[in-house]
Amino acid sequence: NAGVTQTPKFQVLKTGQSMTLQCAQDMNHEYMSWYRQDPGMGLRLIHYSVGAGITDQGEVPNGYNVSRSTTEDFPLRLLSAAPSQTSVYFCASSSEYRGASEQYFGPGTRLTVT
Amino acid sequence: SQKIEQNSEALNIQEGKTATLTCNYTNYSPAYLQWYRQDPGRGPVFLLLIRENEKEKRKERLKVTFDTTLKQSLFHITASQPADSATYLCALEGGSQGNLIFGKGTKLSVKP
Numbered sequence: 001n002a003g004v005t006q007t008p009k010f011q012v013l014k015t016g017q018s019m020t021l022q023c024a025q026d027m028n029h030e031y032m033s034w035y036r037q038d039p040g041m042g043l044r045l046i047h048y049s050v051g052a053g054i055t056d057q058g059e060v061p062n063g064y065n066v067s068r069s070t071t072e073d074f075p076l077r078l079l080s081a082a083p084s085q086t087s088v089y090f091c092a093s094s095s096e097y098r099g100a101s102e103q104y105f106g107p108g109t110r111l112t113v114t
Numbered sequence: 115s116q117k118i119e120q121n122s123e124a125l126n127i128q129e130g131k132t133a134t135l136t137c138n139y140t141n142y143s144p145a146y147l148q149w150y151r152q153d154p155g156r157g158p159v160f161l162l163l164i165r166e167n168e169k170e171k172r173k174e175r176l177k178v179t180f181d182t183t184l185k186q187s188l189f190h191i192t193a194s195q196p197a198d199s200a201t202y203l204c205a206l207e208g209g210s211q212g213n214l215i216f217g218k219g220t221k222l223s224v225k226p
Binding site for chain 2 (some may be wrong): 041043044048092098100102104105108
């Protein structure tokens with residue numbers, strides 16, 4: 001049982017480049033989400049999904065796209081990277097929506113945009 | 115405006131003492147409140163969840179209280195150890211879609 005996995009662990013992009021951050025979970029959780037963590041800002045929700053085929057925006061969605069074609073996978077796409085997207089990105093999953101159950105976090109992807 | 119605040123950015127205590135971390139919130143009415151631990155370079159790890167109708171929850175050396183009148187949660191680590199040194203995050207159900215909102219965290223350092 002690997003839990004929540006994320007790839008890559010580190011990534012450096014140039015401004016304007018695009019890339020996809022991968023996230024997968026093997027716990028059959030319906031609810032998955034993407035956060036970014038910046039110094040002094042805490043964790044902020046980017047996008048989330050309550051099940052395959054259903055996604056919605058969180059607090060800071062601009063510049064990011066998501067899709068959920070399977071229960072297991074929830075990739076995050078940066079369309080045209082900007083220095084403001086330099087951050088640590090965490091994917092999380094849980095068995096219930098809202099705050100009713102614990103969230104399992106992946107190890108994170110540290111992204112630098114130059 | 116809605117806010118979730120953790121009392122201090124850093125807390126230093128001596129080994130063996132009880133660490134008390136505070137999470138205050140305004141303009142939320144969460145049904146649940148959670149606490150997580152985060153070590154450097156790693157993702158947060160869930161510790162405890164407490165519901166609005168529960169006053170207190172315990173797990174080994176950890177204790178969480180939830181006062182919906184004061185809009186405050188206290189997180190206690192008794193008999194603290196250097197291995198408890200980490201950043202602790204509180205999170206509550208409060209986003210516009212009912213999602214979790216996280217505090218900025220308190221960095222706890224336990225000195226031997």
